């Protein structure tokens with residue numbers, strides 16, 4: 001599958017057990033775990049760490065993987081302590097904070113907000129110390145998959161020289177570049193989630209309350225939502241996620257449209273009144289997708305290389321690292337016994353899809369009045385609120401006991417949706433016939 005037609009001389013051929021495309025969270029996690037098992041691993045990253053990447057808010061269930069990789073202290077040193085997530089709605093004139101400590105899973109009760117430049121560098125360096133041959137400035141251009149005859153992967157370094165690799169197993173962790181899915185033509189847009197994002201870094205953003213408490217704040221507005229993620233050194237990451245109609249209305253510069261949008265939402269405008277934009281404004285379009293295939297004989301995809309879902313619940317890095325962890329087990333088994341790896345690969349696929357499905361249920365409904373009202377008026381009947389907090393913490397593979405409150409939350413959503421059709425609305429007094437609310441800053 002040629003990804004780039006430029007012919008260039010080849011520099012030798014390197015044989016290895018596993019070649020991993022992409023040194024982001026997924027690739028570095030898989031490389032570390034496989035190298036620790038004694039496999040020869042080549043990890044190819046097209047950029048150089050530290051480099052900017054979006055995706056700065058992590059989830060409590062990430063901590064388990066940090067511990068397994070032995071990087072928990074390094075991540076604590078570069079991160080802002082994140083106790084939970086706050087949702088703010090000017091339409092309701094309200095806000096609700098969900099503390100991870102109030103969830104059903106008491107093993108992991110907080111997380112971190114990180115600059116991805118530092119975070120990804122820690123993970124990449126960890127792969128190197130584990131023994132992976134982790135190379136930067138190496139862009140994979142061509143992958144010929146043939147588990148029986150031998151895979152062949154070609155990459156170009158920054159001087160233009162082509163390198164060839166003969167891995168027994170290939171893991172695609174190339175993120176939104178989706179190297180394999182693009183080459184195979186297997187990438188499909190998600191018909192349920194057609195949003196895009198615009199974002200930048202600021203200084204001087206006012207905290208939501210009296211002082212910065214480390215929470216991510218999600219400000220809901222009628223066409224989508226904003227994130228505010230406190231980063232080290234007083235920097236605030238701010239982004240807006242909305243629908244294609246919103247982005248099509250832009251006239252003029254992206255930066256101006258971004259600032260105009262921030263100023264149009266009262267609770268956001270109040271916080272950025274004295275703030276200064278200290279970065280470029282970036283946009284990410286063509287948002288959510290999944291590949292129609294996730295694995296085959298001697299290869300698999302992990303993280304964003306397989307699928308991307310809307311980041312409203314900060315799940316991307318966890319999904320990437322967790323799928324890389326499972327994928328590394330599949331690869332390790334395949335290297336010893338491909339027949340034994342086949343059912344493992346199917347279980348890996350089912351588990352990744354289940355995790356994505358759990359979070360997608362919430363994502364597809366986040367702009368509905370019912371779910372927004374449930375977030376603003378959270379009830380703990382049948383431990384629904386605790387179940388929701390666990391889902392927000394990334395506890396997507398919880399046991400049946402922890403799943404029941406989540407099911408109760410979903411059942412309540414469907415029951416309320418029916419009531420809303422008859423003109424009822426959930427509010428502080430419970431379910432009542434209510435007039436629409438006016439817009440007011442939520443403080």
Ligand SMILES: Cc1cc2nc3c(=O)[nH]c(=O)nc-3n(C[C@H](O)[C@H](O)[C@H](O)COP(=O)(O)OP(=O)(O)OC[C@H]3O[C@@H](n4cnc5c(N)ncnc54)[C@H](O)[C@@H]3O)c2cc1C
Pocket residue numbers: 021022023024025026027044045046047053054055056057058059138139140141173174175176177178179197199239284302303304305311313314315316317318320
């Ligand atoms: C607007 C937005 C906001 C987000 N916010 C959050 C958030 O708050 N929290 C969260 O958890 N997630 C968030 N995400 C999602 C998060 O960014 C990703 O899910 C996560 O980075 C996926 O990790 P990965 O390792 O799969 O891919 P990546 O982190 O993208 O890493 C892939 C790596 O592969 C390299 N690469 C690509 N192509 C090649 C090639 N041909 N050869 C060699 N190397 C290559 C890239 O340079 C990159 O370093 C957000 C995403 C977006 C778009």
